[in-house]
Amino acid sequence: MKHDHISFLEYNINQLMLPMDISELIPQHSVARVVNEMIERIPDNHFLRYYPGGGRSSYHPKMMTKILVYAYTQKIYSGREIARQLEENISLPLLWLSAFQKPDFRTINRFRSERGKGLVEELFKQVLMLLVEEGHVHLDDYFVDGTKIEANANRYTFVWKKSTENYKKKLETKVDQLIQHIDGIVAKEEIEPPSKEETKSLITSEKIEKKVQEWEKRLEQEPKNKELKKAVKKMKTDFLPRSAKYEKQLATCGERNSYSKTDPDATFMRMKEDHMKNGQLKPGYNVQMASNDQFILAYTVHQRPGDTRCLISHLQEAKEKFGVKAKNVIADAGYGSEENYAYLEEQGQEAYVKYGMYEKEQTRSFKKNPHHQSNWVYDEEKDVFLCAAGKELSFVSEKRQRTEFGYESTTRIYQCRECEGCPFRSACTTSKHGRSTQVNTTYQQYKKKVQERLWTDEGKQLYAKRKVDIESVFGQFKGNRSFRRFSLRGLAKVSIEIGLISIAHNLLKKAARGAA
Known part of the structure; x- marks a missing residue:
């Protein structure tokens, strides 16, 4: 079949013509250019402080930083994938930023992990300062929020603090029973009952180990004591490793309620x-x-x-x-x-x-609710609240709480002693002891200001x-x-x-x- 008037652009796969400057192939407003420009503007000393010197030559930290940051702008988060893009010449901007240097994935991951924390924080600060100088960012208004991001960990390798505490408590009971059985005496006598903190650490892996050593010395004198030999084996092969495991798990949890075995820093x-x-x-x-x-x-x-x-x-x-x-x-x-x-x-x-x-306080139903404390009359002289039925709620007690940062808050508790037979009781409270309310004056003042x-x-x-x-x-x-x-x-x-x-x-x- 004859084809007339068909024309194609010249195509020759063996043609060796390339631009002299690879940067000519990078679009003018490409994010690669922005990455290059911003990181080049940061003085070298911010990078060099993380290098001790000596040894074989390293890839320049600015180059490594550029390829990592650019990769993150392109949704590439794997060191292997970054290395593959460079090795196979897939990403022209990456090749330009690396000046055709091709670090392998181990080098990329090592740089990110070992040099990373201080360097990245310093780099973020320097980039932020440049953005402020250019007028892109203003620091007057600070919009803050949180989001949860899944850890790189198995979803089912969890350790729960409460479960571990229960297992440890059951183990301590078994150890205590075995000690009492073998020694024929109470493991530890107290003139006064132990406190809660003392009870928690009554049976530790250290105590089990000492008891094993004591029984092993006794075995040298009583080699035919089968019951003692069995108890030593039980302690060494079962109770001691379990006790050490539970202690380690609780130490890893700290104040958290859980952690992952594959990433112990992650919380469920x-x-x-x-x-x-x-x-x-x-x-x-x-x-x-x-x-x-x-x-x-x-x-x-x-x-x-x-x-x-x-x-x-x-x-x-x-x-x-x-x-x-x-x-x-x-x-x-x-x-x-x-x-x-x-x-x-x-x-x-x-x-x-x-x-x-x-939000609830802004609603009409809340403002008209006669049983909410904010709608009651407070008699400052008598230090009592008057409820919708005109009954007094008088001061009963005060509780103080201290946070991890050392802040102490005080809550005052008021109780009504005249709820019996009150027509509003069912609408006001379900407590069999009558209506009570808690007041934190300082918090109320802050809420009013906000x-x-x-x-x-x-x-x-x-x-x-x-x-x-x-x-x-x-x-x-x-x-x-x-x-x-x-x-x-x-x-x-x-x-x-x-x-x-x-x-x-x-x-x-x-x-x-x-x-x-």
């Missing part, structure tokens, strides 16, 4: 990404981040699931590591605790942070912007860049990954603005 948490829809707990980390105009200002990684007790340590790290201390802190009700309000006030920062009951601040025009605008700002960052991470699971294990290495993806995020935002 409830994730939003629940593919089985059954509320399954998975090993993970709680990542706290702050943003402004969707640029990340600071990041921290925590082992506890709840956001409330993460805020102070997050703000402290943001100030120490990244030099960020904002005027306004905006966060959701998960952060609204007395301690957090007190800390922000002490630091001279304005809190635009809702508390747990904030409420007034949130009611202002500025407060409404800032809080409305919170969802658009920080929650969009998490959407970018998990949705657009598919970062839902860490590649590395351990708290230190996980922090490196979050640092890298935070730098990548900020440079992607800068590149997008440049292209606009």
Whole structure:
């Protein structure tokens, strides 16, 4: 068949014509150019301080940093995949950034893990400072929130603190019974009953080991004592290793309720990404981040699931590591605790942070509820509350609580002794002891200040912007860049990954603005 007027562009696979400069093939507003420019602007001394010197020549840290950060902008989180892209000449921007050097995956992973933590934190700080200088980022408003990211760990290799404590308690009972049986006496006599703390450590692996040594010496004198020989074997092969295992597990847990055997730093948490829809707990980390105009200002990684007790340590790290201390802190009700309000006030920062009951308190039904304490009359002179029926709730006791940061809160408890026969009792309380209420005056004062601040025009605008700002960052991470699971294990290495993806995020935002 004859074809007329068909023309093709010239195609010759053996043609050896290439541009003299590979950078000509990189688009003008490519994120690779932004990565290159920003990292080149950071002085060498920020990189060299992590190198002791001596030994064989190393790849330049700026080159290694560029290929890692660029890879994270392209959703490439595996050291093997980065090395493959370089080795097989797949990614032209990666080849350009590496100047055609091709480190293998071990070198890439070693650089990320060993040089990583201090270097990445310093790099994030330097990039942030450059973005501030260029006017992309402002540090006045600090939108903070947390998200949980799954650890690189087996979902079913869990250790629960409560279960371990129960196993240890049962083991201690068996050990105590065996000691009493063999020795014929109570293992430890006390004139006064032991305290709870003493009871917990009554039977330890150290005590079991000492008892084994004692019985082995006794066996030398009574070699035919079969019962004693059997007891020594039971202690050495069963009770001692189990006791040591439980002690190690409880030490690893610390204040946490659980950890993963494949990544002991990871805690089991409830994730939003629940593919089985059954509320399954998975090993993970709680990542706290702050943003402004969707640029990340600071990041921290925590082992506890709840956001409330993460805020102070997050703000402290943001100030120490990244030099960020904002005027306004905006966060959701998960952060609204007395301690957090007190800390922000002490630091001279304005809190635009809702508390747990904030939304409910704005409803008409709540304001008209005669049985809620906030709608009662308080007689300051007599120190009593008057309920809807005119009955007095008088002061009964006071309880104090001290947090891990040393903050002490005081709650006063009031009790009504006239509930019997009250027509409102069923609507007011279900307690058989009558209605009681707890009052924390300091917390109420903080809540009142926050409420007034949130009611202002500025407060409404800032809080409305919170969802658009920080929650969009998490959407970018998990949705657009598919970062839902860490590649590395351990708290230190996980922090490196979050640092890298935070730098990548900020440079992607800068590149997008440049292209606009």
